[in-house]
Amino acid sequence: MSSEKAMSSGKKSGGIFRNMTDTNLLLTITIVIFFVMYIGAMIFQGGAFLKPQAFLNILNSQAALIITACGMSIVMITGGIDISVGGVVALVSMSCAVYLDFQGGNVFGALLIALGIGLAFGIIQGALVAYLDIQPFIVTLAGMFFARGMTTIVHTEPFNVTNEQFVALKNTRITIPGLGSMSKNGTYVDAYIEIGVVVALLTVAIFFCVLRWTKLGRRFYAVGGNSQSALMLGINVRRTKFYSHLICGLLAGIGGFIYFLHIGSGSPSHASGMEMNAIASSIIGGTMLTGGVGNIIGTLFGVLSLSTIQNIVSSAGLGEAWWTGITIAGMLCLFLVIQSVVMARKKKALKS
Amino acid sequence: MQKIEKKKASPMEVMKKILGRQIFIPIAALLLLVLFNLIVDPSFFAVVMKTNSAGNPVLTGNLITILDNGSELAILAIGMTLVTAAAGGQDISVGAGIAISGSVMLRVLCGTNPKPEAIQAPIIVAFLVGCLAAMLCGAFNGALVAYFKIQPMVATLILYTAGRSIAAWVNHNQLPIVPPGSFSYFGGVIPGIPIPTPFFIAIGCMILIALVLKFTTLGLYTQSVGINESSSRLNGLNPILIKFLAFVILGICVAVAGLIKVSRFSTINYSVIAKDIEMDAILAVALGGNALSGGKFNIAASILGAYVIQFLTTTLYKFNVRSDALPAYKAVVVIVLVVASAPRVREYLNGLKKKMIQNPSRKEVG
Numbered sequence: 001m002s003s004e005k006a007m008s009s010g011k012k013s014g015g016i017f018r019n020m021t022d023t024n025l026l027l028t029i030t031i032v033i034f035f036v037m038y039i040g041a042m043i044f045q046g047g048a049f050l051k052p053q054a055f056l057n058i059l060n061s062q063a064a065l066i067i068t069a070c071g072m073s074i075v076m077i078t079g080g081i082d083i084s085v086g087g088v089v090a091l092v093s094m095s096c097a098v099y100l101d102f103q104g105g106n107v108f109g110a111l112l113i114a115l116g117i118g119l120a121f122g123i124i125q126g127a128l129v130a131y132l133d134i135q136p137f138i139v140t141l142a143g144m145f146f147a148r149g150m151t152t153i154v155h156t157e158p159f160n161v162t163n164e165q166f167v168a169l170k171n172t173r174i175t176i177p178g179l180g181s182m183s184k185n186g187t188y189v190d191a192y193i194e195i196g197v198v199v200a201l202l203t204v205a206i207f208f209c210v211l212r213w214t215k216l217g218r219r220f221y222a223v224g225g226n227s228q229s230a231l232m233l234g235i236n237v238r239r240t241k242f243y244s245h246l247i248c249g250l251l252a253g254i255g256g257f258i259y260f261l262h263i264g265s266g267s268p269s270h271a272s273g274m275e276m277n278a279i280a281s282s283i284i285g286g287t288m289l290t291g292g293v294g295n296i297i298g299t300l301f302g303v304l305s306l307s308t309i310q311n312i313v314s315s316a317g318l319g320e321a322w323w324t325g326i327t328i329a330g331m332l333c334l335f336l337v338i339q340s341v342v343m344a345r346k347k348k349a350l351k352s
Numbered sequence: 353m354q355k356i357e358k359k360k361a362s363p364m365e366v367m368k369k370i371l372g373r374q375i376f377i378p379i380a381a382l383l384l385l386v387l388f389n390l391i392v393d394p395s396f397f398a399v400v401m402k403t404n405s406a407g408n409p410v411l412t413g414n415l416i417t418i419l420d421n422g423s424e425l426a427i428l429a430i431g432m433t434l435v436t437a438a439a440g441g442q443d444i445s446v447g448a449g450i451a452i453s454g455s456v457m458l459r460v461l462c463g464t465n466p467k468p469e470a471i472q473a474p475i476i477v478a479f480l481v482g483c484l485a486a487m488l489c490g491a492f493n494g495a496l497v498a499y500f501k502i503q504p505m506v507a508t509l510i511l512y513t514a515g516r517s518i519a520a521w522v523n524h525n526q527l528p529i530v531p532p533g534s535f536s537y538f539g540g541v542i543p544g545i546p547i548p549t550p551f552f553i554a555i556g557c558m559i560l561i562a563l564v565l566k567f568t569t570l571g572l573y574t575q576s577v578g579i580n581e582s583s584s585r586l587n588g589l590n591p592i593l594i595k596f597l598a599f600v601i602l603g604i605c606v607a608v609a610g611l612i613k614v615s616r617f618s619t620i621n622y623s624v625i626a627k628d629i630e631m632d633a634i635l636a637v638a639l640g641g642n643a644l645s646g647g648k649f650n651i652a653a654s655i656l657g658a659y660v661i662q663f664l665t666t667t668l669y670k671f672n673v674r675s676d677a678l679p680a681y682k683a684v685v686v687i688v689l690v691v692a693s694a695p696r697v698r699e700y701l702n703g704l705k706k707k708m709i710q711n712p713s714r715k716e717v718g
Contacts, residue, residue, distance in 0.1 A: 081505070128687070132694045135644045137442070137505070141631055142683040142690070149680020156676070268676060276509060289503040322517030322525070329514030333496075336507065340500040 092256025118253015441504025448515020490603025
């Protein structure tokens with residue numbers, strides 16, 4: 001009996017699986033789990049989670065991660081990996097901080113520095129990976145080491161930036177009408193987002209369109225899915241790989257600037273472990289490390305899920321620092337196993 | 353005439369053979385570093401007999417430091433090479449694994465009291481329990497990789513994020529201190545023997561793995577699974593078991609490295625212990641010329657690669673490079689080495705060489 005049931009359910013789900021691409025299937029799982037988690041938190045923990053500002057604060061604090069994770073997803077879709085992004089973010093924020101405070105620079109110059117550093121990393125790593133056939137892991141590992149080392153060479157001590165122009169920009173808040181809430185004093189507080197969030201959402205929108213509707217975007221998927229057949233189809237595989245690293249480097253630069261804008265200081269220990277968070281959110285968002293499967297919207301939800309679970313853990317009273325690490329790892333494990341099981345079942349369903 | 357021609361050709365062929373050997377890359381890197389140090393400051397290689405604070409005669413010098421501090425990396429490189437070869441990916445949780453196994457060892461040694469007067473359990477028991485913990489971590493990674501077919505880097509990302517938290521949780525975030533005694537021998541020196549113990553432990557591990565590879569089919573099976581998983585399955589091997597085994601063996605290596613690390617300080621710092629050692633271990637494998645995508649491997653080359661990295665670190669320290677700026681220099685050296693050994697660059701250089709050799713002969717003909 002039970003085996004018959006399993007068979008029939010397998011057939012049914014096989015039907016659903018067949019009509020979906022890998023990308024959409026994993027994306028759906030991610031979005032559903034995120035909403036279940038957030039609504040669950042609203043119901044069982046209430047309090048802060050009921051205020052819209054709580055959600056916007058997640059966006060505010062994770063804007064930089066969203067941007068860098070977008071770049072990471074593109075590289076992963078193309079079949080590579082970039083673990084230098086955390087280092088680049090730290091280097092960018094430190095360089096900008098030093099430029100603004102010690103060199104008396106302006107914000108525009110700092111932005112140029114950020115873009116320059118990101119582009120330089122992207123171009124060099126992309127060239128080494130694409131045109132010299134060196135493994136992306138090794139190249140970007142060296143990139144990470146280099147960026148981390150350079151950060152301490154630029155300046156050793158952490159410090160806060162006091163540049164007026166910059167502080168004004170940092171404190172710029174975009175209020176969102178209609179989402180405010182009553183504070184404890186009974187005054188009405190507007191809900192707000194920072195500039196970084198706008199940039200992050202724009203990035204997500206742009207690269208969602210690029211991946212879905214442009215030649216370059218489709219080439220990323222083709223190269224990641226099977227570089228051999230992409231080559232046969234006349235796609236310039238090397239150039240595509242190069243572009244993926246270039247975009248990732250550039251986005252790491254932008255992400256670094258946004259991170260700097262949010263945190264307002266330079267420190268060698270900034271953004272430590274950010275590369276792993278970016279990889280984790282890409283994976284939770286349904287991007288596969290083997291390449292060819294992934295979605296930028298999924299990455300956005302990956303970042304949101306990651307920080308939601310952090311918030312849930314800390315507001316559930318599990319204050320000890322180790323719980324955050326353990327729960328994130330547990331969640332990553334859960335998503336990975338779900339992905340693996342789903343893909344295995346899909347393969348079976350397609351075969352039969 | 354012919355004989356002379358043959359003789360002329362043979363050194364070239366020998367050169368080609370040497371250049372083609374996998375172990376050539378780390379040896380060349382090592383020679384380069386040795387040469388650099390010889391030119392800049394020959395006193396780098398001085399080894400002096402001194403007495404340490406406990407009154408034991410100890411050999412000191414940069415070479416001894418390299419052999420001493422490189423041991424953990426060399427031991428990890430053994431396991432990492434096997435995992436790389438079998439699974440075609442790397443384990444990035446070894447640093448976290450060291451933290452876990454070290455924490456477990458301290459827990460067994462010290463019991464519930466963080467500062468005991470005497471150790472609460474024999475060292476061998478502590479090591480075995482720590483070993484078991486590390487093997488469990490390896491088994492967890494191995495199960496995810498082999499059974500669930502998750503890419504190794506992603507699967508080990510889980511323990512990478514959780515490992516240090518788990519290590520802190522094992523000891524309730526306390527920092528137990530092992531009372532002075534024989535436990536410090538593993539990371540220091542045994543009285544009467546002037547060479548640091550970690551070196552002997554590393555040698556022991558190397559001999560053990562050499563024997564295993566010599567007398568079992570593990571090496572052959574690992575290579576075949578790494579080169580083509582489905583064809584080795586069709587030939588009657590069990591790829592799941594082989595991959596799983598590779599991760600468990602890495603777990604044992606992690607436990608041994610953890611023992612040395614913890615023993616060096618007699619205590620543990622969860623967030624700092626063995627930090628970034630996974631990156632160094634992967635670099636050692638890559639420097640050894642092993643393909644990071646799996647398949648053929650050469651453990652001796654990886655071990656040599658580990659010592660090259662330690663040599664580089666020690667050299668940089670000698671030039672007063674700050675420890676936090678160290679990675680930048682390391683990265684440059686690594687990139688140079690990797691670019692020089694990249695197949696495409698080698699082909700290009702070989703092409704240049706041929707042109708250089710051909711051109712003069714053409715001129716002579718002309």
